[in-house]
Amino acid sequence: MKILVAGGAGYIGSITTERLIKAGADVVVFDNLYQGHRDAVHPQAGFVQGDLADKTAVESAIATHKPDGVMHFASYTLVGESMTQPFLYLRDNVMNGLNLMEAAVKHGVKGFILSSTANLFDDPERIPIAETERIVPGSPYGESKHILERNLHWMDRLYSMKYACLRYFNACGASAERGEDHDPETHLIPLVLDVALGQREKIAIFGDDYDTPDGSCVRDYIHVIDLAEAHILAMQALLDGGESRKYNLGNGRGFSVKEVIQTAREVTGHPIPAEAGPRRPGDPDILIASSETINQELGWRPQFPELRQIIETAWNWHQANPNGYEK
Ligand code: UDP
Numbered sequence: 001m002k003i004l005v006a007g008g009a010g011y012i013g014s015i016t017t018e019r020l021i022k023a024g025a026d027v028v029v030f031d032n033l034y035q036g037h038r039d040a041v042h043p044q045a046g047f048v049q050g051d052l053a054d055k056t057a058v059e060s061a062i063a064t065h066k067p068d069g070v071m072h073f074a075s076y077t078l079v080g081e082s083m084t085q086p087f088l089y090l091r092d093n094v095m096n097g098l099n100l101m102e103a104a105v106k107h108g109v110k111g112f113i114l115s116s117t118a119n120l121f122d123d124p125e126r127i128p129i130a131e132t133e134r135i136v137p138g139s140p141y142g143e144s145k146h147i148l149e150r151n152l153h154w155m156d157r158l159y160s161m162k163y164a165c166l167r168y169f170n171a172c173g174a175s176a177e178r179g180e181d182h183d184p185e186t187h188l189i190p191l192v193l194d195v196a197l198g199q200r201e202k203i204a205i206f207g208d209d210y211d212t213p214d215g216s217c218v219r220d221y222i223h224v225i226d227l228a229e230a231h232i233l234a235m236q237a238l239l240d241g242g243e244s245r246k247y248n249l250g251n252g253r254g255f256s257v258k259e260v261i262q263t264a265r266e267v268t269g270h271p272i273p274a275e276a277g278p279r280r281p282g283d284p285d286i287l288i289a290s291s292e293t294i295n296q297e298l299g300w301r302p303q304f305p306e307l308r309q310i311i312e313t314a315w316n317w318h319q320a321n322p323n324g325y326e327k
Contacts, residue, residue: 001239002026004067004109006052006100007074008045009036011180012115012171016071016228017042018178023232028065030058031074037325040178052096059103069111069235070104072097075144078186079119079282082141093144094151101151105159111238113231114152116145116167118220118248118287128220128290131246138282149246156244164234169220169250169289171227173310179317180224181324189221189311192261193318196268203272205257207279210286216257216276218286220250223304223313233298245297250289255307267311 003020007013008029014036020027021044028046041047046065050057052074062070075093076082082089097114104112121129122138137143145165152163172189174180180190194200208215230249238244255263258274265272294300304310 001069001235002065002067003069003071003235004028004030004062004065005045005071005073006030007036007072009033009038009040010073011182012168012224012227013071013073014040014042014178015175015224016073016231017045018175019225019228019232021045028061028067030061035182037181039325052099053092055099055102058099059106062103062107062109066107067109068239069113070100070109071113071231071235072100073115075115077141079139079141080186080280082139082144083282086140089140089144094147097148098151101155105155105161109161111235112152112155112161112163113234114145114148114163114165116149116165116246117142118167118169118250118289120146120167121287123284127286128252128288129248130290131248131293138284152244162238162242163244164238165246166227166230166234167246167248167289168227169222169248169287171224172221173223173225173304173313174317175225175313176316179314179321181321188257188260189264189314190318192264192272193268193315195272196264196270196315197318197322199322201273203261203274204277205261205274206277206283208276212256212285214256214258217283218254218256218288220252220254220288221260221307221310222249222251222302223310226302226304229303230294230300233300237298247294248289248291249294250291251302251305252289252291253305254286254288259307260311263307264311264315267308267315
């Protein structure tokens with residue numbers, strides 16, 4: 001299969017590209033390199049530097065490479081930022097995604113995969129969260145993904161382009177060659193590992209008075225390689241003539257912020273000082289996915305469900321690349 005990966009220089013996109021190539025796919029990465037890194041792109045992948053806001057560039061990439069499938073990872077992804085800069089999300093994420101969809105339907109792309117999010121489920125009624133949970137976006141970020149999911153519904157109905165929306169919970173971990181390198185970094189695991197590397201003094205625990213066993217937030221940490229494999233299975237199903245679908249993707253288990261820090265201490269041998277501070281606005285107590293549907297329909301199950309394995313892979317990458325992709 002030939003796949004165009006929009007955002008293939010970013011964290012999840014670059015590792016999915018690596019796994020696609022390992023699985024024998026032909027891959028072209030389309031990325032503006034605002035947040036992604038050229039060095040993260042697998043050397044066997046084609047590369048087009050371009051912006052999804054540029055309709056001509058997107059269309060030309062699709063017309064030239066004629067992919068069977070498109071995977072869309074390229075977007076703004078921070079809940080907190082979306083509360084202060086909503087237009088980046090409600091306009092740019094939506095418009096950029098639509099430009100990609102329009103080019104895809106125009107050139108007969110058969111399968112489209114959207115990186116969606118657990119932020120569709122603010123204040124869920126049931127944990128673990130199944131696909132039947134009502135959608136209540138928790139921020140303009142979540143809303144932008146909800147709108148794109150709806151847009152894909154129309155792409156299928158009007159143009160028969162089949163799609164899968166994969167709602168990720170907390171992506172983490174690394175492959176041997178690729179890992180998480182955001183600027184600024186806001187995610188818990190890389191920040192904790194920065195402390196172990198001596199690049200930060202301590203980690204702040206954002207609230208220890210939540211309604212959880214140890215008072216800190218519980219999240220579903222899912223290894224990035226497991227996410228990548230879910231993309232490949234979902235794309236194969238679409239290209240084999242399967243119907244459009246939406247899946248919640250997580251480990252099925254929750255770990256608290258304090259458990260993450262404690263496990264990182266054990267993995268790194270560093271004391272990792274931590275200090276409880278105020279809550280971060282918008283954080284619910286517990287988010288855990290039910291990935292039963294993708295397990296039953298595609299046979300997907302996480303290969304790296306243990307927090308220790310997740311942190312070990314991230315630690316190996318951070319130790320080997322203490323400055324990320326910057327040489
Ligand atoms: N968190 C924290 N300290 C930090 C960064 C994150 O306590 O310096 C908490 C955050 O409140 C959340 C969990 O760690 O409960 C995971 O946050 P992250 O930003 O990694 O992912 P998100 O859940 O926002 O996608």
